[in-house]
Amino acid sequence: MNGGPPPEGPPVLELRNVSATYGPYRALFDVSLSVRAGSALALVGANGAGKSTVARVATGLVPTSGGTVHFDGADITGRSAFAIARMGLAHVTEGRSVFGSLSVEENLVLAFRRPLGRSAVPEALSRAFDAFPRLGDRRRQSAGTLSGGEQRMLALARALVVPQRLLVVDELSFGLAPVVVEEVYAALTRVLATGTSLLVIEQHVERALELADSVVVLGKGSVLYDGTPAGARSELGDLVLGR
DSSP states (O other), X not given: OOOSSOOOSOEEEEEEEEEEEETTEEEEEEEEEEEETTOEEEEEESTTSSHHHHHHHHTTSSOOSEEXXXXXXXXXXXXXXXXXXXXXXXXXXXXXXXXXXXXXXXXXXXXXXXXXXXXXXXXXXXXXXXHXXXXXXXXXXXXXXXXXXXXHHHHHHHXXXXXXXXXXXESTTTTOOHHHHXXXXXXHHHHHHTTOEEEEEOSSHHHHHHHOSXXXXXXXTEXXXXXXXXXXXXXXXXXHHOO
């Protein structure tokens, strides 16, 4: 964990006074936050605080009802999720998100072939299996027969191996055994070291704070805190850590 001041690099992702609704229900209220280049931002808060909505707005899955979203300096408000993904913003969504009838290797090949090209697929597979050896052991196994933790690893491997400017991970370790959580976070640490920025939405709050350079706490769709992990612990310990 970075215990110093917040990162000072240029912002990769910025939400500026963003509001969002689901029908008549307003989920976000003038939310502003930024993820700096090469850094990790932990987005935490109680269930229903609006964390997943922030991820969906940032990646184009949910439209804004107010405010703007900027990626690498460009206003991407209203762009499609597909167009945003092609700019280098990947989203590992809540849940398992794999093709259950395909093998582990087939899932990965589908993810790698278009962005990397056919000739680069073998090297990409090697990197994926180096990052998650148990996926290599099960490369011929149908993804639908994997454990929940293994399916989450597969979903993460599909995103991690393709170079990205920003990776948004939503409740990545929810329901996973502690040993699997450690494997997942080790992979995220390696990705961060390559220069990819991270927006991590997580229920394992303490683990996310160990990874993060900065933290935003949401409550009922509004920003309650924006600063360092150390500051969040000292100022909002009960809220952040659930004490």
